[in-house]
Amino acid sequence: MNNKTNVTVSKAPEAMSTSICPCGSGNLLDACCGHYHAGHPAPCASALMRSRYSAYVLGLVDYLVATTLPAQQAGLDRESISAWSAQSTWLGLEVESSEVFGGQPEHAFVTFTARWHDSTGEHSHREQSSFVQNDGRWYFIDPTVEVKAGRNDACLCGSGQKFKKCCSSYF
Ligand SMILES: [Zn+2]
Numbered sequence: 276m277n278n279k280t281n282v283t284v285s286k287a288p289e290a291m292s293t294s295i296c297p298c299g300s301g302n303l304l305d306a307c308c309g310h311y312h313a314g315h316p317a318p319c320a321s322a323l324m325r326s327r328y329s330a331y332v333l334g335l336v337d338y339l340v341a342t343t344l345p346a347q348q349a350g351l352d353r354e355s356i357s358a359w360s361a362q363s364t365w366l367g368l369e370v371e372s373s374e375v376f377g378g379q380p381e382h383a384f385v386t387f388t389a390r391w392h393d394s395t396g397e398h399s400h401r402e403q404s405s406f407v408q409n410d411g412r413w414y415f416i417d418p419t420v421e422v423k424a425g426r427n428d429a430c431l432c433g434s435g436q437k438f439k440k441c442c443s444s445y446f
Pocket residue numbers: 296297298299300304307308309325326329
């Protein structure tokens with residue numbers, strides 16, 4: 276199975292280039308998540324997590340799609356991602372921890388809290404998200420996107436292991 280994907284390069288508007296990164300790192304956007312939005316691979320799951328939060332803030336839907344597990348990308352609803360991104364006022368991100376899973380360095384969990392405000396009020400959402408590394412890139416595993424894989428099929432993440440021994444618990 277070929278898991279290579281074309282990562283769409285999304286450029287933040289020029290006006291953003293001297294602004295502070297929305298992920299809360301305190302660094303300039305270009306020296307932080309903007310680097311990954313421009314196509315450089317995030318070096319670890321927590322960096323990818325932060326850059327995805329920033330992408331929600333900046334409305335970079337292409338980036339959010341490109342950093343989701345390739346086997347799930349076709350199942351994403353771009354319009355609802357875009358609407359959620361645009362209709363929310365993003366209040367901040369806190370990354371609590373990032374840990375590799377079961378001694379497999381290509382799998383990681385990131386625990387974080389994201390806060391935002393929308394028409395229904397203010398929200399604070401704490402979540403543990405799953406990430407997987409394949410071909411030097413980290414991908415978010417979206418638990419809401421159904422995938423078709425038998426338990427004995429090769430795992431969707433491209434690890435070469437059987438699905439039941441690899442990412443099946445994430446779905
Ligand atoms: Zn950042």
